[in-house]
Amino acid sequence: MxxxxxxxxxxxxxxxxxxxxxxxxxxxxxxxxxxxxxxxxxxxxxxASKEALVNALFQDRLAKLHQAFEQDFPGSSDSRAQFHHIMSRLSRFAETDLNALHFIDTHYYFRLLDEQSLKIYRKLFDLLDRFILSGQQQGMIKDIPAHTLILMVFGAFLGMYKQRMTSITMTDEDVLLRQVDQCCWDLIAVHI
Structure with missing residues (x-):
């Protein structure tokens, strides 16, 4: 290097x-x-400026998260399998770059973002919107606006990881991640 x-x-x-x-x-x-x-x-x-630095970081890390979601996405599977894929990729992203996840969460407000950052943000949310809309068409996901459901899941997930950073001692991380996956699914799923 x-x-x-x-x-x-x-x-x-x-x-x-x-x-x-x-x-x-x-x-x-x-x-x-x-x-x-x-x-x-x-x-x-x-x-060029602190704002340019924020935008470069935002674009880079959001593009990596988007790529993680897209890689091997089970497009022909049902919404539950797709959700599990998204959650497992989000977990892996958090494990390898928790600062980036927290940074994305705290810097997605639009006053700082330039057009390129907004374009990447919309691209990620388009993928998640398509997932939600497909699940709603399958009757598996609640009929609530997609962005609301996405933010509910992301907020719950991020809250768990923030807590984990500060105080949770985990003995069986795989069990916890399965539980988080199920709880987040329960937030958005239609239960018959």
């Missing part, structure tokens, strides 16, 4: 951690520079 990529990567990872911890308004460029072990001016060689 060359030095240029190393510095950019350092900046990206440091800013991701700080934005996840403190949010956009609570993070300064000098703090990012200090955490990344680079000069503040170095950040501006890679990103």
């Amino acid at each position: 060359n030095k240029t990529l190393d510095k950019r990567t350092q900046i990206v990872e440091a800013s991701l951690a700080l934005f996840a911890e403190r949010g956009f308004d609570g993070t300064t460029v000098p703090e990012i520079a200090q955490r990344a072990n680079v000069g503040a001016g170095t950040i501006y060689r890679y990103f």
Whole structure:
């Protein structure tokens, strides 16, 4: 890896951690520079502004989450199997990049996002909307607006992971993840 990529990567990872911890308004460029072990001016060689940095992070991490959902998506399966796929990919994403998941959650409000970020955000939600609408057509998912259902599941999932980061000691993680998957499914599923 060359030095240029190393510095950019350092900046990206440091800013991701700080934005996840403190949010956009609570993070300064000098703090990012200090955490990344680079000069503040170095950040501006890679990103025109703090807003540009947030958008680059948002686009990169949201695109990775979208790719995780799309990879091997069981399109011909029923909604329950598709939901399990989405939840398992979300769990894997959280396991490998929990800061990114928290960052996405705290930075999806539109005042910071440029057109490219919004385009990637809509692309991810289009995939999830299609999943919800298909499940509603199958009679398996509640007839509630898709975005509401998505945000309910994402909020419950993220809440569990935040709690896990701070205090939950898990002895059997596979059991817990199956339980979370089932509880989140129960939030959106039609029960006959």
